[in-house]
Amino acid sequence: MTVAAAPVFRRVRFVLGGALALITALAAPAAAGPAAPAAPVRAPSPLAVAFDTASARYDVPRDLLVALGYAETRLDMHAGAPSAAGGHGLMHLVHNPRQRTLDEAATLTGLDRAALRADPAANVLGAAAVLRAYADEAGLTATARDDLGRWYGAVARYGGAREASAARLYADTVYDLLRSGFSSDAGESVPGRAVTLRRGELERAAPGGIGTLSADYPPAAWAPASTSNYTVASRPGSHPVTYVVIHVTQGSYAGSISWFQNPAAQVSAHYTFRSSDGAVTQSVREKDIAWHAGNWTYNTRSIGIEHEGYVDNPAWFTDAMYRASAALTRSLTAKYGIPRDRAHIIGHIEVPGATHTDPGPNWNWTYYMQLVNGVTGIxxxxxxxxxxxxxxxxxxxxxxxxxxxxxxxxxxxxxxxxxxxxxxxxxxxxxxxxxxxxxxxxxxxxxxxxxxxxxxxxxx
CATH class of the missing domain: 2.30.30.40 (SH3 Domains)
Structure with missing residues (x-):
């Protein structure tokens, strides 16, 4: 059938093209001189083609796909390295004990898992297939799929959060991008537009995605990590607090908070900062021992602070995030008597025995330490x-x-x-x-x- 249909399509396209050329010729005024050379037509980028193809194949709104990828990774493949939660590619297809969007994508598309992890086009296609499957399970008809707001539940489910507040935070982040618009370093641009959100049961979750405020640090929201991911203690009485350890999430803000709530993660941090505006969420009380440094002694003696982003992309390290994080660190050093120097405010890579490289070479220690020490003018x-x-x-x-x-x-x-x-x-x-x-x-x-x-x- 495909072989027979193709020539017909080509003939129709030729006839239409000829008709358009004739109409243009009849309507145009006589040329006064030699025609100016036509401007070169720029071919769409491979990534743009990937989003076009995935959107058309699975009937998922294109800009929704782009916004989801931007929220997860800023459309960066990160050289194939997985996120902290085991997510792969620019669409963050995940394989971990509690979330299996990578495996779902393989089943739905028939593509090999290696291709889904490493090939951008396959990665986008896999994400579109998963989102469409979630939409089908939610009962979205063809007409409903044309309404961006009705994809809210599918987007929240894609994020993998089990707690309603974290699921809403994840989906709201994607929809905030759709409403404000954005441009990526990868060349994708999404204009802002009005979207009526259809949150369903998540409408009852805490506004903004997070519940009560932190008891330790008033600017922070409180979204507790799973009790499987930290150790209850009574610091500083049980253990002195002498370090602040700076981390980079290797993932998104909402995704990292959700990961700390996953009992299988076996990892947590006290605080996590958002790149775009410096918003902060606390997941472990300061009195308790978060599992963040990979060294038990340092875990017992430190506060762990995560920052949204990836170590290989400096665009995540915004002034808003630097300044908000430095304000917290300044508060912590005053509270616990921690010297404001690089011997006590350290990166994860500086913890003895560390296997991680964060915050990486793009983290501006000079700027951060001046902010911590009160040089904060603009x-x-x-x-x-x-x-x-x-x-x-x-x-x-x-x-x-x-x-x-x-x-x-x-x-x-x-x-x-x-x-x-x-x-x-x-x-x-x-x-x-x-x-x-x-x-x-x-x-x-x-x-x-x-x-x-x-x-x-x-x-x-």
């Missing part, structure tokens, strides 16, 4: 150029241009560092201003009211 400035000012991904002219700013634009300066020497309206300067995550401009083009470094603003 400067401001006005761009002065005759044309647009290039915004670069790092502090120097050798870094990629990621944006431009018009003359007169105002910027916030979160921290400053030395970089390439640049001559501009305000002289020659090696100072570069960080105006956002992976966004830098030369100080020679910014009127800040100060010559070079701004007092009270951290060094990066």
């Amino acid at each position: 400067g401001s400035g006005t761009v002065a150029t005759s044309g647009n000012l290039n915004v670069r991904s790092g502090p120097g002219t050798g870094y990629a241009v990621v944006d431009t700013l018009a003359p007169g634009a105002t910027v916030s300066v979160y921290c400053q560092t030395a970089g390439t020497s640049v001559t501009g309206p305000y002289g020659t300067s090696t100072v570069w201003n960080r105006i956002g995550t992976n966004r830098w401009v030369s100080d020679a083009y910014v009127l800040t009211g100060h010559s070079g470094y701004i007092p009270g603003v951290p060094r990066c």
Whole structure:
């Protein structure tokens, strides 16, 4: 049947194409001279094709698929490395004792598990198949599937959370992206739109996805880890608290909180921070011993702080997250008398016997420690150029241009560092201003009211 149908499709397409060409020729005015060369047509990226294909094959809204992948990994395959919860690929297909979306994808698509883990197109296809299966089980008709809000239950189930509050937090994160819109480094762009959420039973879960506030640290929400994943204690009486250990989740914020609630995880942390806005959730009381450092002695003597993201992608390490985390660490050091230095505020990789590398080379210790020690000012400035000012991904002219700013634009300066020497309206300067995550401009083009470094603003 397929072989017979294909030529008919090609003939129809040819006729339609000829008709369109004829209509265009009849409607167009006579050319005054040689026709201008047609602009080159840019072929869609392989990732865009993968989302198009998966969306069409399984009748899953394309932008929903993209938003789910962005919430999980920012559409990054992370060189095939699994997340802390055993998730693979940009869509985070999971294989662990309590969640088996990878296995479900293999059954539904007929694809090999190795391909589903390592091939982006297969990974997207597998996620679409799983979401469609969940939608079918929820009774979504073809008409209902056209309503983005009706996929809420399938999305929540995809996240794998067993607790209603964590399931709602996961799904709300995906839908927040759909409503606000976003652009990824992978080239995918999703415009914001209004979505009416159909939360069903999850409507009764705590607003924002999390229940009561923390008894230890008021800005934090409280989402307790499974009692199988930490040790009850009475610190600091039973064990002195002398360290703060900095981690990176190797997964998403909502997914990590859910993982701590999974009895099979055998891991937890006291606090977890969200990348986008610095929101924080506590999962283990400070008096108790979280299982985070891989070293029992350090577990008993430390507070473990997780940060949403992956060690190989610095885009996760936002100023909002740095500043919120540093505020907690500053509070902890005051509460327990922990010195505010790098001998006591350490990375997971610095724990004796550590097998993990987090927070990795992209974590800015200089910036973080200045924030912990109270250097928390944010400067401001006005761009002065005759044309647009290039915004670069790092502090120097050798870094990629990621944006431009018009003359007169105002910027916030979160921290400053030395970089390439640049001559501009305000002289020659090696100072570069960080105006956002992976966004830098030369100080020679910014009127800040100060010559070079701004007092009270951290060094990066």
